[in-house]
Amino acid sequence: MPSFIKAINSQVGRKIMTGITGIGLMLFLIGHIVGNLTIFGAPEAFNIYTKTLEDLGPLLYVIEAGLAFFFLYHTILGVSIWWNRRKARPEGYKKYQTKGGPSHQSLASKSMVYTGIIILVFLVIHIWTFKFGDTEMVKLASGEMARDLRALVIEKFTDPLYAFGYTFVLSLLILHLSHGFWSAFTSLSMKSKEASKKVQMGAYGFAIVIMLAFIFIPLYIYFTGGSCDAALISCN
Numbered sequence: 330m331p332s333f334i335k336a337i338n339s340q341v342g343r344k345i346m347t348g349i350t351g352i353g354l355m356l357f358l359i360g361h362i363v364g365n366l367t368i369f370g371a372p373e374a375f376n377i378y379t380k381t382l383e384d385l386g387p388l389l390y391v392i393e394a395g396l397a398f399f400f401l402y403h404t405i406l407g408v409s410i411w412w413n414r415r416k417a418r419p420e421g422y423k424k425y426q427t428k429g430g431p432s433h434q435s436l437a438s439k440s441m442v443y444t445g446i447i448i449l450v451f452l453v454i455h456i457w458t459f460k461f462g463d464t465e466m467v468k469l470a471s472g473e474m475a476r477d478l479r480a481l482v483i484e485k486f487t488d489p490l491y492a493f494g495y496t497f498v499l500s501l502l503i504l505h506l507s508h509g510f511w512s513a514f515t516s517l518s519m520k521s522k523e524a525s526k527k528v529q530m531g532a533y534g535f536a537i538v539i540m541l542a543f544i545f546i547p548l549y550i551y552f553t554g555g556s557c558d559a560a561l562i563s564c565n
């Protein structure tokens with residue numbers, strides 16, 4: 330086996346690759362939340378954003394294939410690291426001690442594999458609902474036709490099942506991202522306790538801010554009934 334493949338297949342290599350793919354996915358999430366928040370902008374803004382993505386044509390397929398690869402590779406690596414650890418330490422985490430410094434075992438770290446699997450199931454439902462969901466076509470001011478995804482988002486989030494289901498899964502994402510972000514940076518660089526503490530604080534802050542922005546969307550739409558009179562939602 331070539332030594333590069335051997336290196337990325339080792340336990341340390343897999344951890345590093347999980348970090349790299351995880352950081353790629355976080356960059357996607359930053360782009361996605363910026364785009365999603367246009368739902369509170371001018372009435373056409375959200376549909377222009379999704380139409381711009383769809384108009385990328387073949388480039389969009391390349392981006393989607395890359396994203397799907399990152400999601401799947403990240404999941405396979407995460408599950409395999411968890412499985413190897415479990416095999417090596419069948420008694421669980423209670424007796425776990427790291428060689429240097431205190432262990433970072435927390436609710437977030439222990440639940441990574443479970444929160445990760447829930448997020449994957451969520452993604453299948455999410456893409457089915459929005460990417461392949463039934464929408465009307467609307468005429469934009471430019472005269473072009475676009476899918477009315479804005480109306481679909483508002484329709485779904487006025488349903489309590491979607492609004493609170495999303496809120497629950499997005500809250501789990503806070504746990505997953507906060508530990509994942511810290512772990513990615515720690516395995517990619519930090520060794521000093523001081524730097525690690527700062528990265529951990531930054532990781533929690535980043536995960537909380539980005540996920541609160543995601544959670545705000547379903548809850549705001551649900552509690553205002555998605556009405557055009559609501560302060561942030563304008564229609565026409």
Ligand code: HEM
Nearest residue numbers: 361365379382383393455456459460478482543544546547
């Ligand atoms: C309030 C929360 C969210 C809203 C309103 C939302 C909205 C949308 C919409 C409307 C689409 C379809 C875009 C199109 O077809 O042009 C979409 C696609 C997608 N969303 Fe979300 N999203 C949310 C949260 C998330 C989260 C938390 C993740 C990841 C964990 C995510 C991952 C994706 C992915 C992977 C796609 C498919 C992208 C593509 O294939 O082009 N979304 N989302």
